[in-house]
Amino acid sequence: MFTTKQLARFSELDAQLYQFILANSEKVTLMRIRELAESTHVSPTTIVRFCRKLDCDGFSEFKTKLKIYLSKKETNFIHNSYETMNEFLERTLKTDYQSQIQDIANLIAKSEHLIFLGTGSSGILAEYGARYFSSLEKFSLAINDPFFPVHGKYMKNSIVIVLSVSGETPHIISQLHRLREEGAVIVSITNTKTCTVAQLSDYPLPYYINTEFIEKANITTQLPVLYLIETLGKATYESLHNL
Incomplete structure (x- = not known):
């Protein structure tokens, strides 16, 4: 459709x-x-x-x-994951994704703190992202509790990577506002660039795929998110060794 x-x-x-x-x-x-x-x-x-x-x-x-x-x-209703990922990869080759990822990686490499933020399935990916970056010598933390307290002195020179399919989850948006007020630089990985989370971000990374539901369960594939996390992680690792 x-x-x-x-x-x-x-x-x-x-x-x-x-x-x-x-x-x-x-x-x-x-x-x-x-x-x-x-x-x-x-x-x-x-x-x-x-x-x-x-x-x-x-x-x-x-x-x-x-x-x-x-x-x-x-x-x-259920789309083939291979076809969806293929379309996504073809699109990334025709955009400035790689240069944007490199710019973000350079900022992450120089930052003092890196935090992943997400809830639900995005919260699980936030934990994966934090572990993946930590394995690549950039220590990271994941927050999957939208009410987690954030203190300003720890947010200076920090990067927050927000994961959200819709980019319209109220608790995530509220947390995002607090993080911006505390001085964090926001990177978002969302399905569109027009959602609230992307609009509030300094560096939005939209991936544009069909949103899928079974009953009220969101089963939208997270393969593009994994791709972006891992590509960004490896680019950060290279930047760390070039400092």
Whole structure:
């Protein structure tokens, strides 16, 4: 229904519509355009532009395609991880990912503290990231408790890597605000560049893949996140030895 190329072109308002439609797909198929506009706090014109970015003439055609998609969801909802990762890797070769990663790695190598932040499955990856960087001679810590106390004197000259698929988890956003106020430099790894976490970051690293749910469980692949963590870790190791 939503391709990776389409996701990469989404504006902030498009991303807002996208998240609402994912969470309320059945309901959206029964809504009028003005009802959707009121529910998402955007204009009907914005919705029409959003539909055209998805190769639909208007909202009516979009709803028809959405109904067809939902009817096939049981058999086609889970995407092939190999294909998803292949698309991601092809995209990284066509962007400035590598130069951006090198810039971040240089900052991490010179920082006093490195902290990974995430909850749920992202919290598990935060722990993996901290262990991976520590193995590469850059001692790191992971925080998977959004209420973990943060003291300012430890945040000076620190880098925080925030992991979040949606980039809209309230507790993570609240913690992120506190960390920024304390002087930490924020690196985010999120699915889009228009989410709140990415917008609050100094160095956003979006990976753009289809978000997947079974019932209400988010099963979006984390392979791109692992790739970015490991690539960034190895680049940091090289930077440490070039200081």
